[in-house]
Amino acid sequence: MSYIEPAPIKDKENPFESMMKRFKQASHSLGLDDEIYNVLKSPDKQVIVSLPVTMDDGSIRVFEGYRVIHSNILGPTKGGVRYDMGVNLDEVKALAAWMTWKCAVVDIPYGGAKGGIRCNPREMSAGEIERLTRSYTTAMNDIFGPDKDIPAPDMGTGQREMAWMMDEYSRNQGKTVTGVVTGKPLFLGGSLGREEATGRGVMISALAAMERMKINPYKATVAVQGFGNVGSFASLLLEERGAMIVAVSDISGAYYNKNGIDIKKAIEYRNSNGGTMEGFEGAEKIGGSDILTLDVDVLVPAAKEDVITTRNAADIKAKLIVEGANGPTSANADQIINDKGIVVVPDILANAGGVTVSYFEWVQNRLGYKWTRERVNRRSDRTIRAAFSNVWATSEEYGVSLRIAAYIVAIDKVAKAYKFRGGF
Ligand SMILES: NC(=O)C1=CN([C@@H]2O[C@H](COP(=O)(O)OP(=O)(O)OC[C@H]3O[C@@H](n4cnc5c(N)ncnc54)[C@H](O)[C@@H]3O)[C@@H](O)[C@H]2O)C=CC1
Ligand SMILES: O=C(O)CCC(=O)C(=O)O
Numbered sequence: 568m569s570y571i572e573p574a575p576i577k578d579k580e581n582p583f584e585s586m587m588k589r590f591k592q593a594s595h596s597l598g599l600d601d602e603i604y605n606v607l608k609s610p611d612k613q614v615i616v617s618l619p620v621t622m623d624d625g626s627i628r629v630f631e632g633y634r635v636i637h638s639n640i641l642g643p644t645k646g647g648v649r650y651d652m653g654v655n656l657d658e659v660k661a662l663a664a665w666m667t668w669k670c671a672v673v674d675i676p677y678g679g680a681k682g683g684i685r686c687n688p689r690e691m692s693a694g695e696i697e698r699l700t701r702s703y704t705t706a707m708n709d710i711f712g713p714d715k716d717i718p719a720p721d722m723g724t725g726q727r728e729m730a731w732m733m734d735e736y737s738r739n740q741g742k743t744v745t746g747v748v749t750g751k752p753l754f755l756g757g758s759l760g761r762e763e764a765t766g767r768g769v770m771i772s773a774l775a776a777m778e779r780m781k782i783n784p785y786k787a788t789v790a791v792q793g794f795g796n797v798g799s800f801a802s803l804l805l806e807e808r809g810a811m812i813v814a815v816s817d818i819s820g821a822y823y824n825k826n827g828i829d830i831k832k833a834i835e836y837r838n839s840n841g842g843t844m845e846g847f848e849g850a851e852k853i854g855g856s857d858i859l860t861l862d863v864d865v866l867v868p869a870a871k872e873d874v875i876t877t878r879n880a881a882d883i884k885a886k887l888i889v890e891g892a893n894g895p896t897s898a899n900a901d902q903i904i905n906d907k908g909i910v911v912v913p914d915i916l917a918n919a920g921g922v923t924v925s926y927f928e929w930v931q932n933r934l935g936y937k938w939t940r941e942r943v944n945r946r947s948d949r950t951i952r953a954a955f956s957n958v959w960a961t962s963e964e965y966g967v968s969l970r971i972a973a974y975i976v977a978i979d980k981v982a983k984a985y986k987f988r989g990g991f
Contacts, residue, residue, distance in 0.1 A: 580873040580897040582661035588898035590664070593974030596965050603982045607667075610660055612636040616706040618684065620699045623692050632703045634682040634710050637663035640984050641671060643714050644680035645922060647721025647750075648703075648728070650696075651871075654683035658872070662721075665893050666922070668977035669915040673954045675926045680716050682707070688723045689842075700728050704735035711736055713746035713933070719925050720750040722871065725796065726762070730755050746932035749925035758928035760943035761921075765891065766800025766869075767944065768920015768951045772912045773801075773865060773889040774808060775955040780887060780910060785809035788863040790885070792816050793870030794837060794844055797891040797918065801867055802830045810865070814850070814858050817870075819843045821858040822850035860884060868895035876900050883909060890914040905968055913970035915977065916951075916958055923947045 587608065594604050618630040633656060636644050646666035649659075659681050667679030684703055688696055710716050711732075720729060733748045733755060745756035753759065760767070777784055787810045791798045794817040802812045811827040817837075822828065828850050836847050859866065859875060860882040868874050869891030875883065880896075880903035888904070888911045890896065896904065896911065904911060924947050931938055954976075962972035 580876055580899070581657055582872045582894045583657040583664075585873070585894060585896075585898035586661040586664050589901075589970060589974050590978070593967075593971050593978055596967060596971060597975050597979055597982075599978060599982060603985055606985065607638060607978065607981065610635045610637045610663055611639065612710075613656065613660065614707070614710060615656065616703070618699060618702045618706060620695060620702055622695055630684055630686050630699060632682070632684040632706060633659045634707055634716070635659045635663035635680060636710070636716060637679040637681075638667045638981065639678035640981050640988065641667075641678050642676040643678065643712075644716045645670060645677040645719065645749075645925065646679055646681040647719045647921075648724055648732075649681070649683035649721040650686050650688045650723030650728075651683065652685060652687050653871075654685040659683050661872075662893055665915055667981060668974060669919050669922060671977035671980040672915050672958065672973050673919045673923050673950050674980075675923060675950075677717075677922070677926065681721070682718060683721075693727075696728070697731050700731040701735040704732045705739060708736065708739050711747055713744055713929070717746070717925075717929060718748050719922070720796070722795070726750060726752045726757065729757075746929050749928040751928070756928070756932050758924055758931055758943060759938065759940040760947065761924045761928055762796070763800040763804070764924035764943075764947060765797045765918050765921030766802075767804055768923065768947065769797065769801040769867060769869070769889055769891045769917050770804035770808060771920065771948050771951045772917045772955050773805060773867070773887070775952060776887055776889065776910055776912050777865070779959065782864055782886065787811070787865055788813045789865040789867060790814040790858050790861045790863045791867040791869055791891075792821075792858050792874065792895075793868070793892060794833070795869070797921075798867065798869035799830070799834050799837070801869055801889075801891050802828075803834065805865075805867075806830045813863060814853070814861055815844065816855055816858045817844045818855075819845035820855045821853045822847050823853045823858075823861070824850035865889060867891050871895070873897045875904070877903065880904050881907070883907070885909065888912070890917045893918065901968070901970065911968065911970055912955070913973050916954055916969070916973045919954065920947055920951055923950050
């Protein structure tokens with residue numbers, strides 16, 4: 568029997584601290600009551616489970632799984648489940664709070680939650696991942712539910728894991744409950760448009776920002792860090808709208824071509840190469856972190872948190888950063904970025920297309936009905952554009968960055984709901 572050691576908590580760039588700094592700053596700008604500040608600053612519930620799993624060689628390994636429920640003031644809680652060796656409680660707490668703010672920014676009736684399992688799915692067989700996923704779902708049986716808490720994909724998980732979660736929860740309930748999970752395969756109650764939804768929201772918010780900044784997308788160069796679900800769809804859709812993607816990266820390194828990368832070919836290559844860009848010949852290989860400081864118009868960090876920090880913020884040359892990942896910029900780097908006049912479309916707005924279409928999937932499951940792709944895309948584009956305009960106007964009204972404006976919009980909404988529900 569072996570036990571997966573807790574991941575060390577990074578003391579310098581802690582995502583929970585980053586979230587709290589922005590939350591504090593926005594609460595101050597808003598003049599938030601101390602009472603509601605105290606209610607929102609700590610999560611409602613933090614669950615940690617030990618998950619013994621039989622590995623293919625017959626040994627038993629014990630994994631650690633998490634689910635943090637940040638707030639259910641606006642509705643049932645919503646948020647993805649991450650499989651990664653870096654998963655730890657502070658990270659999941661930050662991600663859960665970001666879900667509360669994100670759902671409020673795009674005005675969908677959910678609170679925020681997030682989950683994760685510390686594991687390396689790249690080194691596990693499909694059978695091992697399935698047993699781990701089922702064990703986690705059963706351990707969370709009292710937490711999950713279509714009216715309580717609804718998981719979805721995040722880093723390291725996708726449609727396959729969501730199908731297993733839906734099936735395991737349904738077995739435990741003795742009936743099929745499609746609405747307990749979103750991001751499912753289409754034939755199991757998934758929604759058209761969900762797979763590309765987060766990348767699509769990144770594209771829509773990038774175009775909205777470029778319009779305000781008078782950047783012509785047909786002349787814009789873009790670098791995208793992370794070439795998984797979010798990064799690859801964001802690249803493809805931005806390329807379709809005329810932008811030139813000059814660099815992409817993944818865990819294997821970064822790939823640069825000053826004449827533009829053919830994104831369809833890059834995705835085909837990745838899919839036929841075990842999910843990695845290693846060996847891609849359509850671009851020159853450069854250092855993984857060099858992608859962040861390339862001389863481009865738009866930078867899309869779409870991999871993980873805390874990649875833009877005080878160590879590299881001063882070297883960033885992009886005019887616009889559109890945060891596909893959650894928390895890619897540490898709070899300590901905000902001031903440097905702002906002083907350089909770089910516009911940042913923050914994560915809780917830029918990557919909200921995913922949870923928006925998850926909401927549409929849940930609505931369709933509850934109606935027992937299927938929407939067309941056009942309907943899904945039209946509604947999600949409208950949602951992201953409206954949220955962008957609202958955040959932009961709030962940033963002008965309060966004289967703050969788009970990030971703090973997005974927090975102001977979100978916190979104001981949750982605080983009002985709390986008061987009206989009679990929480991005091
Ligand atoms: N999948 C979704 O619908 C949503 C995801 N997000 C966020 O977007 C980010 C990416 O998520 P997904 O695309 O779903 O994950 P994914 O697992 O599909 O892809 C992650 C990508 O990042 C790369 N990567 C990991 N570490 C890296 C590093 N150090 N440097 C460069 N690349 C690295 C991986 O190789 C992979 O290409 C995460 O922060 C996630 O929380 C946010 C909203 C929704
Ligand atoms: O689709 C969802 O419900 C949540 C996606 C997610 O985890 C996120 O937006 O960070």
